[in-house]
Amino acid sequence: MIDEIDASSPRAALAVRLSDAVRSRWPADVHAVGIRGSLAHGDDSETSDVNLVVLTLRPRTGPKSSLRKVDGVPIELEVLTADEALAQARQLTPRWPLLADRYMTVYPLHDPTGCFKEHREAHQDLLAEARPAEFTQLARHNWAIANGARQRAIRLAQWHDTDAALVMIAQARVNAALVTEFLTRTWFRNAVDAVKHTGVAAADMQELGAILRYQAEELAARGRPIDGTLGALFD
Structure with a gap:
């Protein structure tokens, strides 16, 4: 400052x-x-x-x-x-x-x-x-949003709705950046800053899929897997 x-x-x-x-x-x-x-x-x-x-x-x-x-x-x-x-x-x-x-x-x-x-x-x-588990929990929350946005972007692209697909992929990039930031306890000034500094600004569908798979593995290693049993939903 x-x-x-x-x-x-x-x-x-x-x-x-x-x-x-x-x-x-x-x-x-x-x-x-x-x-x-x-x-x-x-x-x-x-x-x-x-x-x-x-x-x-x-x-x-x-x-x-x-x-x-x-x-x-x-x-x-x-x-x-x-x-x-x-x-x-x-x-x-x-x-x-x-x-x-x-x-x-x-x-x-x-x-x-x-x-x-x-x-x-x-x-x-x-x-x-704040405990590490709190950051990991919020990282998983953003991972779910990023993954959902990517899946919707894929469907929209298949339906040739390119403009809507671009909106969804942009949302997926931002939330994937947020996952990285929570896992590293890093903050940025805005969404543009976030996607640039976490390396997802130019990620296409395939690259973003690879990033999300890596993040899912990291979340699982930290005790917050992205999939689980019904009972785990309330943990």
Whole structure:
């Protein structure tokens, strides 16, 4: 995460303007404002968007979450209470590899009580305390989604529905990447980052099948086989 925001970046300047506007309009409701994504990492470009998170003191106060453009720049505004954000930081979900960065890398534009630092530390504690079996269980969950998407992609291709097959194979790649990330306890900034760094971005049907077979063997070796008895379904 950056130590200081780049004042020369038009996207950084816009983020500051947005923060000031939010705090000016809802002075009694806004608890903290931060930046996520490329701006927080210090590698934004002309094609980057602005990811702003606003923490409020109470539910249903402050601005509403929104996706739109401001001065030609795509804006993602997420609004939630400080308590909700902390609760999310303490959860390990099937999408964790794509969500962890939002807890670990937030540049505070306004954070008088250190909310974002508290969320980062809470997430670090979660990862330190989580058992290997929890990560493997979530890896198997994503494996099932990836395998199902691949099978549907095969059927759609056989029916010459190429566009739908491409959608399914893209989903299969993302979830196969998530399996790898859970098995290695690695997170990435987004789905594009994930498929690129796990080597599945260009995998075709056959290659993806081989990746899934290898992952199934790895899951079985870690005590979470992808197939089993009826009773094992509830374990």
